[in-house]
Amino acid sequence: MKSLLSGAVSAAVLSIALLSAGAPAANADPESTDPIKIAMFDWTSVNINATILSKILKAKGYNVELVTSDYLSSLQTGLQTGDLTVGIEYWDTTAGEAMKAADDSGKTEKLGALGPKAKEEWWFPEYMKEKCPGLPNWEALKDPKCAEAFSTPETAPKGRYLGGPTTWGGFDDERVEALGLPFEVVHAGTDAAMFAELESAYQRKAPIMLWIYSPHWATAKYKGEWIEFPENTPECYTDPKWGLNPDMAYDCGKPHGEIWKYGWGGMKDKWPGAYKIAKAYTIPVDDLNALSGQVDLENKSMDEVADAWIAKNQNTIDGWSK
CATH class of the missing domain: 3.40.190.100 (Glycine betaine-binding periplasmic protein; domain 2)
Structure with a gap:
């Protein structure tokens, strides 16, 4: 797998140090000092995305916490109550019904597609x-x-x-x-x-x-x-009558589709700047595959691969908050 790290650190040592520490960037003015809580689930790519987004928001002066959560129930409880602020990866393949229920509640907001299918x-x-x-x-x-x-x-x-x-x-x-x-x-x-x-x-x-x-x-x-x-x-x-088995549902493969970001419905009013960045946040599939491989196969830390990706993509990241 092609490494994303080569040449990136030397190009932005100061930026990486700032992001790793979570220190506010110059002229940062967060709308609220309450913590923005980003969900962490039990697979690598989602936690890489959560780590990247947390570092981007910390660099803007936001107070950010990474919270270990349950994948499907986070849509049913945490994001509806505000105990969670953002979830980065909800897959059409497995979370379709939970996303529909969250949409119907009126207490969450779909923040757009992550990018990879x-x-x-x-x-x-x-x-x-x-x-x-x-x-x-x-x-x-x-x-x-x-x-x-x-x-x-x-x-x-x-x-x-x-x-x-x-x-x-x-x-x-x-x-x-x-x-x-x-x-x-x-x-x-x-x-x-x-x-x-x-x-x-x-x-x-x-x-x-x-x-x-x-x-x-x-x-x-x-x-x-x-x-x-x-x-x-x-x-x-x-519909059990659909498909090969007239008496049972699920007589087909899994759905394909998008990977969605979700937010607590009150995020846009409480943290409008962070909300704008979360909505704009995307990552190419090749980048995400490579980063996941670096963590799982090369034993690199989430922080290490996140800092390198941020340094390499700083111009794009700067555009998300404009």
Whole structure:
């Protein structure tokens, strides 16, 4: 992965020191000294984005806190009550229903798209095609021999699907039942644990089927494919009569779409300058993939990669507050 750090630090040592310390920039005049609370979730890219935005706002003189939160319930509680001010990554793939409920409440505001497009689905390494030649068509998974090829001693003869943490949603248990797949869903405890298991399996060419999402460095590091499920439509999740199974919903793949930023409804009045920056904040998908890889694969800190990205993109950042 191409590093984003080369040459950046020497170009802006003073700027990085200022941002890291969270000191006010010259002529900063925050509208309120109350803390702006930015949500941190349980995957790398969202926490990189939260760290970058926090540093940008601190440099403008704002009091900023990073708050560990639950992904879906943050839309239902924190952002509606004002206990959270901003959330940077809400994916159409998994948070669609929660975002609709938040919109209907009138207590949150959708702050615009982050930039990268969201894709999440079941994924398998290319070497598994030898044991299940019908892949990536989802119907190949119904073959008991194919399912057994993805099994572990704990799930045999059923295949094993490694899903994300339960807080991510995704309806994988419902999908397995609705499509009649001979698979058992096992949820990873954390994002890091899920990708550590992928790394171990990939090195040994061992069977694995798991939830992969993009933007993420994994799609560049590992050679494989997403399962091609029946195309998602809103009716698939809401109308059991839609689709292949007339008695159950979720008989399709996950939706694709945007990644959205959300804010507490009162942010624009209490911190109009910070609100303007949060609305303008975007990041290219290639940058986000590279930054995530630097943290997860190169063991660089969130602060280190955030400071380097800010230094490299200072002209763009300055335009967000104009």
